[in-house]
Amino acid sequence: MSTSSTNIPALLDVTDVSKSFGTVQVLRSVSLQVARGEVVTVIGPSGSGKTTLLRCVNFLESYDSGSIRIDGKEVGFRETGARQRRSERDLAVMRAETGMVFQSFNLFPHLTAAGNIMLGLTKVRGKSRAEARTIAEHWLGRVGLAHKADSLPAELSGGQQQRVGIARAVAMGPKILLLDEITSALDPELVGEVLEVVRSLAEDGMTMVMVTHEMAFARDASSRIIFMADGGVSAAGPPAEILAADTDNERLRTFLARFRASHF
Amino acid sequence: MLTQIAYALPFLAQGFALTLWVSLLVVVFSLIAGVIMGVGLVYGPIPLQWAVRIFSDTIRGIPILVLIFFVYYGLPAVGLHLPSFWAAVLALTLFKTAQVVEYLRGAVGSIPRGQSEAAMAIGLTFRQRLAYVIFPQAFRRFLPPWINGVTDAVKGSALVSLLGITDLMQAINQVIGRTYEAMPLYILGALIYFAVNYALSLASRRLERRFSFIRE
Numbered sequence: 380m381s382t383s384s385t386n387i388p389a390l391l392d393v394t395d396v397s398k399s400f401g402t403v404q405v406l407r408s409v410s411l412q413v414a415r416g417e418v419v420t421v422i423g424p425s426g427s428g429k430t431t432l433l434r435c436v437n438f439l440e441s442y443d444s445g446s447i448r449i450d451g452k453e454v455g456f457r458e459t460g461a462r463q464r465r466s467e468r469d470l471a472v473m474r475a476e477t478g479m480v481f482q483s484f485n486l487f488p489h490l491t492a493a494g495n496i497m498l499g500l501t502k503v504r505g506k507s508r509a510e511a512r513t514i515a516e517h518w519l520g521r522v523g524l525a526h527k528a529d530s531l532p533a534e535l536s537g538g539q540q541q542r543v544g545i546a547r548a549v550a551m552g553p554k555i556l557l558l559d560e561i562t563s564a565l566d567p568e569l570v571g572e573v574l575e576v577v578r579s580l581a582e583d584g585m586t587m588v589m590v591t592h593e594m595a596f597a598r599d600a601s602s603r604i605i606f607m608a609d610g611g612v613s614a615a616g617p618p619a620e621i622l623a624a625d626t627d628n629e630r631l632r633t634f635l636a637r638f639r640a641s642h643f
Numbered sequence: 644m645l646t647q648i649a650y651a652l653p654f655l656a657q658g659f660a661l662t663l664w665v666s667l668l669v670v671v672f673s674l675i676a677g678v679i680m681g682v683g684l685v686y687g688p689i690p691l692q693w694a695v696r697i698f699s700d701t702i703r704g705i706p707i708l709v710l711i712f713f714v715y716y717g718l719p720a721v722g723l724h725l726p727s728f729w730a731a732v733l734a735l736t737l738f739k740t741a742q743v744v745e746y747l748r749g750a751v752g753s754i755p756r757g758q759s760e761a762a763m764a765i766g767l768t769f770r771q772r773l774a775y776v777i778f779p780q781a782f783r784r785f786l787p788p789w790i791n792g793v794t795d796a797v798k799g800s801a802l803v804s805l806l807g808i809t810d811l812m813q814a815i816n817q818v819i820g821r822t823y824e825a826m827p828l829y830i831l832g833a834l835i836y837f838a839v840n841y842a843l844s845l846a847s848r849r850l851e852r853r854f855s856f857i858r859e
Contacts, residue, residue, distance in 0.1 A: 437764055439760050439763060439764065467768055467769050468768055470763075471763075471766045471767060471771075474763055474765075474766045478765075479761075481757060481760070481761060481764075483755075485757035485758060485760065487758065487762075488780065489779045498765065498775055498776075503767060503771075547761075548765070551765055
């Protein structure tokens with residue numbers, strides 16, 4: 380645990396978060412700190428709770444107990460009195476502080492690439508259409524799609540759609556960016572262009588938490604890797620340590636061995 | 644014969660105007676009530692979902708004629724006396740509302756969950772998500788059945804003649820009563836109803852084409 384042991388308060392502070400879907404416990408007392416500028420990758424077998432954890436961070440899923448704080452503010456629940464869900468309006472404000480990129484892109488199909496980015500800027504950030512357009516064009520440029528500003532999602536390739544998805548998230552100026560298996564739905568030859576964008580954002584100091592199966596990318600781009608199993612954090616540390624073939628962690632070793640067998 | 648019909652035309656026009664007026668009221672009221680209740684059915688808390696479900700299933704299970712008579716002849720028993728015109732409008736609106744609820748549920752339900760989540764993730768409130776993300780996409784699926792429903796409302800408005808309201812249907816019957824020219828007048832009536840509904844269908848097709856650019 381290199382970076383999280385410093386005195387600087389964590390930007391994202393997950394403490395003892397548990398969650399069940401019915402009788403199935405998907406998160407077991409998960410704790411995790413992410414410092415400003417850190418890129419943390421969450422890996423683990425499917426069903427280990429990675430995606431649920433990510434979705435809890437911007438409260439797309441509620442959590443049963445524990446606390447998730449971004450910049451010191453509790454995400455989903457009011458901070459005074461009994462544990463009470465925030466109002467719809469407060470939740471919207473909190474969610475705008477985190478950007479989320481989805482596995483299935485989830486672009487708005489009735490809006491152009493620029494329109495997708497401008498929606499949050501105009502309706503949530505209160506920008507004028509002209510300002511929003513300028514910001515949208517800037518970010519489309521950053522993801523290499525300046526020429527596609529007026530294209531509808533259906534006219535874009537998967538890789539292009541996902542780059543618009545990233546631009547839509549970062550244009551809002553979030554404190555932290557959550558990436559949920561963002562290359563899993565892409566054809567292999569389109570994965571590189573999307574990861575390149577993520578890499579450049581990381582270089583800019585964007586704080587990110589990502590769930591991915593791209594181990595090579597996780598190794599190169601992350602400051603820390605979290606290995607989740609059965610809803611809990613099983614191992615955490617710098618990439619070289621976590622991805623080492625001779626780790627003491629039995630479950631991690633099995634996971635990596637299986638992963639190598641299927642991917643290399 | 645033709646002169647007699649020509650003589651009756653202003654009277655028929657009045658009836659036609661009433662038919663359009665009833666249809667318009669029913670369509671507008673049922674659209675507002677149906678969309679609100681439909682949103683309640685899809686997104687509301689469980690008790691609200693149940694209430695809308697029961698309303699919709701009950702109303703759709705009753706023949707519209709029974710509903711009209713129930714509102715006009717039945718409600719006075721519980722102290723609610725409505726003039727025949729408003730009784731007819733209320734009954735037709737209830738009937739149409741139940742249908743709009745189902746159109747809306749189908750249209751909104753067809754939008755993938757990821758759309759709401761993406762809209763949440765950029766910080767849109769519930770109303771903003773409906774207004775800017777869900778409804779614009781659902782509109783294309785809502786429109787065809789709804790326009791069908793509008794043409795049904797125009798046709799169904801002929802039932803108000805059973806409460807003695809002088810709509811197009813009733814006007815035609817009265818002119819026939821005076822002239823004994825049943826066939827030409829019924830053909831004229833059929834043509835008028837057809838013209839209105841065909842125009843609606845054309846408008847619907849044009850609108851559908853305009854929104855066909857939305858693909859998932």
